[in-house]
Amino acid sequence: MLRPGAYSWSPCKTSATVRAQYVVTQGTRVEPEYDIERVYREQGDRLYYALLGYTGERESAREAMSEAFARAITSADSIHALVPWIWRVAFRIAGEEIKHRGRHSPLGDSQASPPEPPELFEALAQLSARQRAAVILHYYAGYSLDEVAEILGTKKGTIGVHLHRGRVRLKQLLEVHDG
Secondary structure: OOOOOOOOOOOOOOHHHHHHHOOOOOOOOOOHHHHHHHHHHHHHHHHHHHHHHHHOOHHHHHHHHHHHHHHHHHOHHHOOOHHHHHHHHHHHHHHHHHHHHOOOOOOOOOOOOOOOOHHHHHHHOOOOHHHHHHHHHHHHOOOOHHHHHHHHOOOHHHHHHHHHHHHHHHHHHHOOOOO
């Protein structure tokens, strides 16, 4: 099983940054496995952390990420945009896991220290699965509304609603009240 190293919450500045860094050159590809290995090194920690926020379980996040990279290896010749493809597959696998499990689990399932900032992960756990996925893919991974819609298999307008409702709920959950 693939296992990333240290994890940190460092949102991407813009989706253009993601696209600019990981555009796969058209034409002859030298080694598809090399591309996948490079993407794992460059995106593995971010993807794991995003999946952890989405699923709430370290093991589910690891399994979804491992399965996505394994599928990428077997489908390497037919993948045109590797990074979005891996994110899409990983989130779909994780979404299926959430459906089978019935709900999002809080992050208390491991002896490891909680991810930083723990308040954010506790608040994310209280969002619906779609809101959580939209917030993580848009604000953390830096994908545009169109890209998030494609990854989640829904419409751009629906993603806008999930983002709006997710932001409102996160604001309520994360507000500090003086008094």
